[in-house]
Amino acid sequence: MNLYGQKKKEPNPKKEVGLLLENFSPREINSVLKLPGIRFHNINKVAYYYDKKELKRIYELEKNKDWEGYLKALYQYISNFGVNNFVLQRDMDLVWRLARVSEYFDQTELTKELYRLILKHYRGDVQDALYTYDSLIKFEKPLYADLEYYYRLVEKRLQIDTLKPPKEVLTEMGSEINSHFDEYGMTIGGKNDSQLIFTSKRVVLDTSTINKDLYGERVIENIYSSQKNPDGTWQEAKPFDGINTQYNEGSPCISKDGKTIFFVRCHAPDGSGDCDLYTSSLQEDGTWSEATNLGPKINSYAWDSHPALNMTEDTLYFSSARKGGFGGLDIWYTTKDKKGEWEECKNVGPVINSMRNEVSPYPHAKHHLLYFSSDGQLLNFGGYDIFKSYVVEGEWTEPKNVGPLVNGEGNEFYFAIDSQSKWLFYAKSYEQDAPNMDLQSFPLPMEAKPNNLVRFSGRIIEKTTGEVFQGVVTIIDLTDGIEVAPRKIREDGSFDFELINKKKYLLVVEGDNFFRIEEMFYLDGDKEVQIPAVSINSVLTFKSIDFEKGSARLLPGMENNLHLVIDFLAERPKYRLRVTGHTDSDGDPTFNLTLSKRRAEAIRGYILSYGNFHPSRVIADGKGDTEPIIPNPVSDEEKRINRRVEFKIYFDEYGIAEPLETDPEKID
Template identity: 60%
Template sequence: MGNIFKKEGILLILLLTILFTSPVFAQKKKKKKNKKVQETEKNEGSGLSIQEFQPTKVNNVVKLPGLKFPNINKIPLYQNNALLAQIARLERNKQWEEYRELLYKYVTSFGINNFLRLEDMDLMWRLANVSEYLGDRALAKETYRLLLRHNRGDIKKALAHYEDLTLFDKPLYANIDDYYRLVEKRALIDTLTPPEDVLIEMGPEVNSDFSDYGMTLGGENQSQLLFTSNRSERDTSEFNKQFNPKKHNENIYISTKTDYDMWGMAEPLETINTNYNEGSPFLSKDGKTLYFIRCMTPEGYGDCDIYYSKKNEDGTWDEAVNLGSKINSYAWDSHPSLSMTEDTLYFASDRKGGFGSSDIYFSVKDSKGEWGKAKNIGPFINSRGSELSPYPHVKYPILYFSSSVGIVNFGGFDIYKSFIVDGEFSEPKNVGPLVNGSGDEYYFAIDAEAKQLYYAKSKVKGNPNLDMQSFPLPMEAKPNNTVRFSGRVVEPTTGEVFKGVVTIIDLSDRVEVAPKKIREDGSFDFELINDKKYLLVIEGDNFFQIEEIFFVDGDKHVQIPAVSVNSSLSFASIDFDPGSAKLKPEMENNLHLVIDFLVKHTNYRLIVTGHTDSDGNHDANVKLSKERAESIKEFIINYGELTNDRVIADGKGDYQPIVKNPTTPEEKRLNRRVEFKIFLDEYRISVPVDDNDDINWED
């Protein structure tokens, strides 16, 4: 992270003078305790002892769009030359308020085809730009964001404006290596267990030597896993070769959870599977209706159509029924799924008339139980790229889906989520780097309790065969992390802000939370689940690590006082008994601030210098001050498991008082202190000849 000290001929020495007020955030490394003690401490909690624990003014977790597009699914293209002429006249006359008003009216009248035209995207750019100029940051950000999702032209200008507006809004995820380093460190925290494996193979009972993917959970207590596999060999008769020349056939398989909470041996869904390709199953909550796709059939409407089948009392399935022309098209229609209330069917299609290569569509069931004509889900979910795998959560009003286009994107297709409020979809959010990687994430399912994510990944990069794996659902992907926890890390006296990494660990459920970098203004924010206990860890190169346990009860904002390694530290606990060099237990907590810094920053060393008050003999005081420094050195070396040369001990006795000729006990206490000097290992030390002289530092 670079040198945190200034050099002007000689090194500017870090003077850490141990005075007498303890910082509230000092973190003592604890010895392992038994499970009962651990549980007691978790249940008690510490409360957040940092400053200004206050509600935030605005909850930005669920943001519904301000722009509305009522013509989507009504008209393909909106044009109004008279209105365009008025807009041009207002622009020439610089009548910006009226100009913005008419631009808004025109843009919100767009049909889907307007989003495909560069001249209409230019109008959207102008709306964003004038909104920014007039100070309407919310509308400007939303319009820029929409422009970035749909514009096929040069988006550099829009991206620059958007990034300026969202400089302190967008998530700055830390390097994933930092996350795994912190995960390993969790084992040192006695309230936590070692982390689970990130991806867990679902085993040979489910996976095969061929591709296994496109899964869903269903039935009572979601005890059934249905998925797509191409492990089956196809009937090679001449008739079937004509329509399906490939040797292997995509079929639907089912696995049932055993009494041991394991998935049983997968079996083909015999009464559904045919010599045509079947896949993308979705099972209703009661387990009695199955939606799936069948491809390349003579009686089908397009490449792949969506079908359904009802389950009989004997466990067999009725003959599959095509959902018909209101749902299916001449193109590829796939990935069916039902809403939480099962009255809306979502699916993906690459039919013409959409925003991109493939879009998400929906159909609503009427009072007679019939599915209505499919409609495009709109420009806030769909983009100029491809959207796949719509997956509404079974208990929470939230839609997950995969997209190849996003303001935050980690690779190819990433998984996003959008909250559903009164039939409207909120701004999609990327579920974060603990789920999304450099490859493609789609064909996924999330259990009812939102604890596990199931999806297909290739074991080896470049290997086309997919295996199904389970993954403990991280916080960013949860459907109910709707509480905003934000803060600012700042030096309380100077106002200095710090660079570093903020990590939060859910102590209640041991759910992972992706770490984030501290922004340039010292701020950070997370979206968490309410009524839970968390551990906050903040670390950086120029301040001492902060660890706090806190409880979330509604939106909160915290002001976090951090102590810079370039400033003086004050500890009330560093006070030896008269005539003694023995460390007291209450000292250890604050000494760990120094230990943690040395452990993390291996290129720094430390000088510990002891001082006494003027009571007693001068020579005896020098000896006592050295013994005290040696006690501190021994503790730091042993507990930090450092090499002996990382710490140097020295003692000055009463020769360098802060208060000369002290008259009160408090003034004597000020003189009775320990000083720390931290220096870069690249600098040489010249040890003083006279004990009364300062240590000399040479470049």
């Protein structure tokens, strides 16, 4: 039986008649009442909470439209929920009602928390909740850009020697680790993260084995180990001596000192259910002790797997299909008592667990956060995705998807990272229904880092009109070369990232109606910026493009802005450009007209040469001193303003398949 494959059947309870969600309008609210997030202190204490008297009082408060009393009473009642309250629709209706009255009282954070619980646990129609929740977080949730945008920057990144091309980052770990069978359920251990221990379903010759893989060959699940070479490659994996038997073993977890291993064994005679958690200790002679079942406080009649130790090694997390959970596979944990014995296990609660499946927990070795895989969280890219949740004041934060550079359309399981948080190891399948899993390893992206806790946000606006722009924002870590998933600019022009503090970054902003923006910055604490963008829909002038008196010779100081225009045209082949030269009023008007045309032609030639464009994409013209911005200029500065070169971008839906009109007077 696959250690990752067994799934608890989705519950299909009879449809219950819950409270009707009536529209109600509370009286004018002058309250300054603010309630904190709900702490479900009864989880793991009572299976189901019910207080008939208190429910009756809540209904009376609603009937009398005492909305503040209703809010307080409902809040208190729901905070007493046990696990089974989340399974029953009539009780989740109470959560829905609390969310609505909280919204009326402008309790925004509480409202968002309640709608998240509804979306993860409510078994009825959640479209209204989804619509409301999306509106509440409209300008908060990450809008990841299409990865095509991301890969367009490959050439740009190649110029920065600290970065690798993104398409080459994701790498399978090679034939020394992977076989044509499934590999998964790994952990990193040993000095300097030099040991990789993982699960594999490899062919064995023992005819007593009963499992068959996708190829129809006889296999069992065993634990394998590989040592890292000095050059960073891995040696050929070998069976983990002293642990493997004729039964299925997998999902290993080893202590920091390398002397205690926890793992899963299935179908063993001393087991409590399908798969149980076991432990073994390294003895003085270098062999491993006989494996010990962790017993009924931890193991159940059902599937129990995926053990993982926390940073202080006094808490053991695992996944289980036992009853008493929130629906599918849940994450549970057990802690050591004062005698060092493992206590009765507990459920981690409704913030992490959903009505679907949560598996493969992985606590970070140095930070207070938990990684895990789930197909029941609010933002999934497909199948199982990897999420992370922090511990803040003893409570789990809302899980965050670690982003599209890790998660994709298939399934991502068994997340593990090295102790320095530099490398990611996980098992990935590209097909949800018939997974064939291999171990992958690549540099840990920013979204999956444990310490990307500093907020960098901003808005992209037109500097004179305040117009907001749509496009894509990419950030490149110049200090360590960490990959950062690009974001779409929101409809209000905003964007935000969570980055690591005290690092140097490159900001790249691209869109179809403004010039690309590139700027380096050093992040020191939370930072909010307003970034002025230059719209292509306006006539553009650049202060740097200021010719010497009487000359049409291009100067080196002009090149940066000219290449800004070149880059824009290169990336958008259906746009064309008109360059118009203007002079000041000094000198002979006929000479000025000729000079302005020569200047425009010089710029046109430079752009065509460097961009290798079709000649018809750039048109040059000169107006001499006939169209001054400041009539009758007096000062040198006023004359400088009149002495300019203007750039106008045009969209041509037909591209350059045929020559375009080159006479500026005939262009609309």
